[in-house]
Amino acid sequence: MDFATPPTRMAAEPLLSIRNLHTYFAQDEGIVKAVDGVSLEMNERATLGIVGESGCGKSVTARSILRIVDRPGRIVDGEIWFRRPGANGGAGNSAIDLAKLDADGTEMRSIRGAEIALIFQEPMSSFSPVHSIGNQIVEAILLHQDVDRRGARDRAIDMLRRVGVSSPDQRVDQLAHQLSGGLRQRAMIAMALSCSPTLLIADEPTTALDVTTQTQILELMRQLQQEDGMAIMLITHDLGVIAEMATDVAVMYLGRVVEQAPVDAIFHAPKHPYTRALLRSIPRMRARSRERLTPIAGSVPHPYDRPTGCPFHPRCPDFIAGTCDRQTPVPRPVGERHTVSCFLYE
């Protein structure tokens, strides 16, 4: 892959194109390279699943896109090209590099929450406990849309109805703690979609929920995507959720995308040793009971203690001495929309 120039104008230009993104956290103990050279692309209306274990940088990548990385985190390098619907009705689409914008400036503020919306993992802590959920949705609508308070409230009730909240005209005045986990997540989705975003980032949207509630929420997200046509970036550690929802998948490990491919290729023709090992290590519903699993040796290294070269080399079964521990692999195309960062494919 070549990152040297801004995206060339092609017929199907991606909605989002991240190039060589680096987001670092400078701590007293050293620099945590949370995102260390992430490159990925996603198309309009697609669902890109981002999968990885704790500390792989999947959430920081999402926060970098929205420019809400907590201090002392900072984007130190890279580009985040986001295609905005043009002012003249979409014909003059223009891509903008979010990484270059002022995080608190008007332009970023008009994108954040309106064109790109976010759903968090924990709906309890992402709503204010002292304002009704209705008022919080109304506030989001008033910020981005040209409606009065009454119109915004009607729109909030409409949205709650669309996400399957029963008696929305009463629920709209309730506080977050009066709702169950599943309902709170529905309200969260209502708020995120109230301004019709073109990109919805969902960071572990069902991890805190029970499995039968998870099914309901995933079903709802799929239905809303069909109706509204937004693209979804779905961040999760659960390969089952990825297989269920995603059209494309990016597998991350220690701040890098090690493999990106259409969902079927990731699960049925994985190329990177980490993707393969991950798929082998998870217990499956279809497996016979009491059958041994194949774990990945070792554990994810501490962020201050990053391995040199390919970050996966100390745990890799196909490790090539002298290469993998010295040089860092870059993404290479190995198939249709399929890229891998691994020396096995060079």
Place this chain on the structure above:
Amino acid sequence: MSVVREPRSAAAHSSLLRVAGLRKLFPIRKGFLKRTVGYVRAVDGIDFHIDEGETLGLVGESGCGKTTTARCILRAIDPTGGEISMRLADGSVVDLAKLGEPELRAIRREMQMIFQDPFTSLNPRMTLLDLVGEPLLVHGMKSRREREERVADLLRRVGLRPEYMRRFPHAFSGGERQRIGIARALALQPRLVVADEPVSALDVSVQAQILNLLFDLQEEFRLTYLFVAHDLSVVRYISSRVAVMYVGGIVELGETEEIFTAPKHPYTAALLSAVPEPDPRTRGKRIVLQGEVANPAAPPSGCYFHPRCPHAVEVCRTQTPVFQEISPGHLVGCHRAHELRLAGVE
């Protein structure tokens, strides 16, 4: 519920643990005088047994009473009613529910617990030697040298290096900490180990390591596990038999293979179908349950599952189903267990 309650003489031959009619109610107190206005029926009359050397998986969604059941058995909390008969190493059978603290103290070495969160369950100010050696000291191993030898041996068994004995837990990763917790639980050579969500806080690649370890230790020490978990694929891997809980009661219990491939309770079937498979080719065959888990303080009439059950008929609304044996070793609490043809995991 007479089916499971065999005479105790028969039980004494095979079962290590036999739970009969176990109940735990938590009072709801309100007002200035803290008067009891109702009860949360966390566990409401459950029966099961665990044979020596086997693993019983206890599954269910949050609030179904699985953790309360585990805590009652260990007498971490006092049950409201019922019997918990455990056969001790010397062959005698005691009812744990009736014992007082002094008698329990001696018996506690035969039953130990592995906790969910390896980050909060280990005292950060204690070294591995103190952590793993503490139960030995409490149960009378006074010689420090002897303790050190035993701790070294235990650490080796769980795959940690004995040289790390003087280190503190913060120096270890999540998976390694869970190994420390397991070593501590095994220090007194217990016969019954209660594991409450032992892998759900771990990264997927590390989960497999811990599951394999639990498996090996069981073979080596002939341990009996009560394995509490919400993740059905993990339960399938580890359990010989499975009990499914819903709102304080067991709705289905049987051999793991049978529960997974031929479930008889609609809730089990829904739970199984809700787990997203890590394979995009199996998409879209989900049973989406409507509504939410019933409130254990005000459960619905009849079968607690009827408001969400796709197969509910009139009798389900009015009468509580009997938990009965429908084939050898397979018990179900459903009015329609004989007529329904439910799909399991292929």
